[in-house]
Amino acid sequence: MTITFMIVPGQAAWAQEQGGTTQAQTQEQGGTVQGQVTAAYGDPLWGVSVAAKGTKRSVQTDMKGNYTLTGLPPGEVTLDVRGEGFMSQSRKVTVSADAPAQANFALELDLLAVEEIVVTAQTPDRKVRSSTAISTLNEEEIKARMPRSTADLMRVVPGFYVESSGGEVGGNLFVRGLPADGSYRYVALMEDGMPVFDSTELFFVNNDIFVRVDETLERVEAVRGGTSALYGSNAPGGVVNFISKTGGDKLAGTIKASTATAGLYRFDANLNGPIGDDWRFSVGGFYRFDNGVRYPGFPASTGGQFKGSLLRNFNTDKVNGHVRATFKYLNDRNTFYLPLPLRGRFGGDGRLTGYDFVEGFPIDGTLTSPEGVNSQVPLPRGAGLLDLPLGNGQQQIGGSATAELRLYFPEGRWEVQDNLRVMQMNHSWNAMLPFELRDADAWARSVVGEGTPYRLTCVNAPGSPAFGSGECSTPNNLVNLGGQWLVNKPMSNVSNQLRFTKYGSLGATEHTLSGGLYLGYYTVGNSWYFNDIVTDVRSRPRFLELQVLDGSGNVVRNVTQNGFRRYLSNYTNGTGNATIAAAFLGDEVKIGEKFRIDLAGRVERNAYQQNVERTAAFDLGDPTTTADDNALFGTGKFQRVNVSLTDWALSGGVNYALSDTASVYARSSRGYKMPLLDQYLTATDPSDPAFPQTPEMLWQNEAGIKLGASWYALAAVAYWLQIENFPSQDARVDPVTGDTSFVTVYAGKARTLGLELEAAVQPIKWFRAQGMLTVQDPRYTEFNEGANDFSGNRIRRIPQVIGDVTGTFMYGNATLGINWNYVGHRFSNNANTVDLPGYSQFNVRAGYTYENFTLDLQLFNALNSIGLTEGNPRVDESIGAVPDIFLARPVLPRRLMLSLTARL
Template structure:
């Protein structure tokens, strides 16, 4: 998302694009905590703080994320952090909130699922999907404290728009001490605040796949040291994978009021954000694979094709439930909060951060079950040995299918997951500074609830074509294999109400031993409690009509008796780190940390009570010069106690165990002459399972590579800006490489390496207008991010199910500020 350069920066020259594109020249910067008074004052004086002055001294910026809240100089931070300015976000042109994290070393973000339903993996932490070790925050407070529930991860609850000033991401480090104690990745979204003058911004954008979007914000003073900001976006379209109906629709509004106390003693801020947005949940499609060679399935465009279409949009299943796929996956939530920071006495500060979120996060999706298969083979799968087809017709008119038993068909489930969620978070801290020592103590409390209603299964018979048609099948002996195309009813049901409470005490001591040497250490005690009332399927499925010849309803799951859930456990986390600066621009750091991840609602529903434990050793070198920024971080972590469930053949299957990983993260920016920058980042990761079992403990995956995370990945971003009179054109491009991975822990489903090329051009006209076009996946690469997660084992060669990255697309925008 983009904010135009203000007149001051346009006079002094445009910031180096590498800083604007990825912000990684600001690596080792960022905040998990609320802004300090100094930061707030700076924001009020220059709300464009996300834009970096090329003449500024490198390494002098103050960062807050990963600290106790008081902030520290970027060059002194003893942990790995990446910061992305508003312009960096715009130039990266992410397709979703999660897609932005492709720019962060050590993070593998799969955004091929659309605006929602991302999979995000961190530093070799083993995970079956979603974003189990990723927490998103708004202004330093977790948006929803559980990082992942089934069918709900944090990025689903927030959108990037022009009201975002910057995004900050800390990996490992001190994350296990602060906020909700996330040992993996903490991403903090920092909203704009107002300044001393009235300002505004508006942008219209349009894509070559017919998505229209409008963004706007205004901000200004309310008198004294008080200011306001309000803005948001609205968008609608069918999406890159066009189902031939309006699948993407919604918007977000954010507003805040900020006040700075006199004499720079602190600040207070109140905010509210309303999100109502949904989109198509993009899932695997037919692809042809022969070893490491990938090609399109006949008639199915890998970059734009989707099974969903007019015939599958509205359906009535076997149990009479009517669903509309246009509801898709998204969120309708309100998030409001309050931050307070005040120096109550010399050297003594108090901080309070409060947040409330409430609303719904629902999923209605078309979930493929098997690759294209001849109708005759599916007849045997549905009716048993010796079954043959006597009738094969289109369910919605059109008569018999001419190719009969040889017709390639597929089954896909129409899944419905309803979630009503809420959360309340309070993080209180007291900080005392005496000389070179700063001591912080805090108390964290979170209450979060969800009311779940699921109906999985509900498979429908489809043609293996884009915008698939629904098919009815009758077998020999007069047996009906389908009803309105459905081959079965629900196979897994959940009706549950969960209530979670987290209590944590933390203490951190930071000591500047010498001007060059800084030490820090801290501990956190956390208590995790969950209660709930859960109903899942009864032990035996039922035949709804008692007629064995109607195959579609012979084994329908029905809800069972309620079970009470009552869980509680406590754990300690700790960390110690050191930073040594040889000069103000060259330094090194080292850190050890122990973190924990408590079982979430879905794990506890399946009886998995293991607490995940992570030990991380990391160290790095930092160089911050006017013409060069370079950050290198090496890490080794051991992970024990993963416990998760995966939906296999429409029922949950457990995965438990551990892993170890060793890796190196590199990021840097070279600015050899004014106007040109070359940004690069890369990750090497050697991550393998240790005593890790899948398929309910039946398969030992020890020694296998951790799924979905490549050994090698890198990005290179050259950019050039050259003012020409009143015009300021800029060219930028990013080439990204993603190495070979495996989609499954058994290492049977290979995801071959691929390259992705993105590029764009923008032109600033005078001080107030910017025109821009960006292109994603310009070479239309078929890059797979997921195989078939609904099965165990290889899919073989030939037609398979897999989820490719989105195809080539272009976005055109015109923006004006005032």
């Protein structure tokens, strides 16, 4: 259940909470206050809200920071002033009907937005008063980041380790050292308070496929730790809420055109504002064409999205609130980048000390090939030919619609909110996967037998010259034993959240009692077609043909056919659905002005149904090749799995205010993670050890401090967590037979000790620095994988140190930002025998604004780091055939981007 509280974003929301509007008031009878609002360093601030408490009078400052507030009752009036990115101020002013009163304000910077109203919480409140670890990014910070992908945007959040080396979608997010095999396993992604999908991950689905960052996005709120188990279904590690623009009181918008090296062209736009007094709208989206920083020989990314919303505010003596409808259509595809060939250098202890790409492979290369586009493979049982649309990459076609109703009744001080979301998406996953690198001659002889003549040729090269000569020549003389996989996954989701909130007092305490119900239903189809291929090792490789010859040089048989060494090495066909029902109840208690306690619990039941087609091996009958001798396909008979599981979460926290901009807090919680629906595709027998029997259980304890001042801000939290009954799962490929198997081990227990820091300073007007640091020790405490006991080992793929620092220089209308990102040493396997060294990247941004136009220049990975984000998870890395050669996925290479933005 998503426990969120939607407020109209921006200054309009705050003004409404004050009981006013943000439209400039006409001259009326009564007193007047006028003045100017500036930053502490003297610059005028426009768009800042100035509201008179207890009245319906508010106004926004103009371009020079000036305001005039009219129609005020004579006497003492309290003015509240709030501007995004600045500390709010309140001041009492004596108003007279005879002459305007003067009140000027100088606002201090709010460097970590400690005063921001956070809506992704049990009760909306200022971030500094929350007993939860929360990080926020406003619109300007998002634009300054100019992220290459949705995952890229989240690497500035402490406790989040992000792998975004796969391209624009399909990123991995690991939170607080929790063991995962990728994706967003313990983190829910939301749009406007509702999950983008009711499962945080599925096989071949990382939830960032549902979210794109464009000009329709207003801000991002990232909650991590204990309370996230209450906000999102099966998200005990964290919740990331992408909050869309709704439109303010004035017509506003942006048009943005971007281009970049390696053939990127992109257009973004948004228009939002009022329709009359009570209606607000927002429309926008993007379209992008990109050859790709690792050009595969065809466009790597094409497509875009359209988003729109319409909101109606109402305010009467009996009730106020809003109703809102949103719509999103997404039609996009992105090539998925996978591990690449590297040659390593190793120290005396066997640890990797250095590496580079193998001979002849460029830094911007890819093992995806245009020769795989629209390949065809034969299907058993007279099913004809199957097209493999490699050019589609990860493709999503579909959309979502959301309806939201929020009502507040002042007399009874209670509120009701209902959110309904409907989603349908056709997702396909197409990729060429590398499994193992072998010396070409050694591999061929291992297949045909020692002493047997053979010929290894390029399939599509003119005249099909022999491998190692002519157009088939490669400096490394390697072959890649890999796969070309097609996965089709149609998905749908209907979810509804109903929430009630009651505000009241009991003695000297103030209470916010909230409760609600969440219902969700989603369906997932699965059609998997895995095929084994062999190629050479170069950027955009060639498919290879291996032929057995007789003594006269005649072809006896083809080991491969058109580069395929086995058709349908794996086949999966299934349809499943899941029903979610959850209930929530919590109370936040305010004791005086400084002390707050919150306690909340949640109970959830998931019911799964999965229908899986049985498979059998078929000989397709082509006597000229062995590639079709053992194709797996469906028999037409299905097996059904029905499972229902129930679990609960409980979280309690305290917050003590040291001042208006500083607090300390602590929290303890128990959360859970239900199995994935797709796990019942590969484990259908309850007696199978891989069959999910119970949810995972997660305990977390944390304590932190939040500080804000005129020139610095700091948020720090120390945490301990322990997870039990988590699965460790891999898709493993036997390099000899090509068989693909999903291996699942329920590992027992793991724990993480960690410290998260987030800080910002602006000691002088023209320089600001922001940064985050995560230091953690993630370890398996009980983990047996077969005969191997990995207890005490570090959790694979998780660094102990993560850092991100940005320094921004500002002079007039010009800015220069330098960002440094660091990821520490990791192990790529559970045995901790294959290590990945730490790496860093530099990004540089320069911008200049003239009136309503901004020109931005961004240099990503300025020094062309080839830091490795993961080893090869698909084979046992301890059996590499060439000792110093391995597969790993590097970060994306350098790219220069230029953007021009016009603001209405």
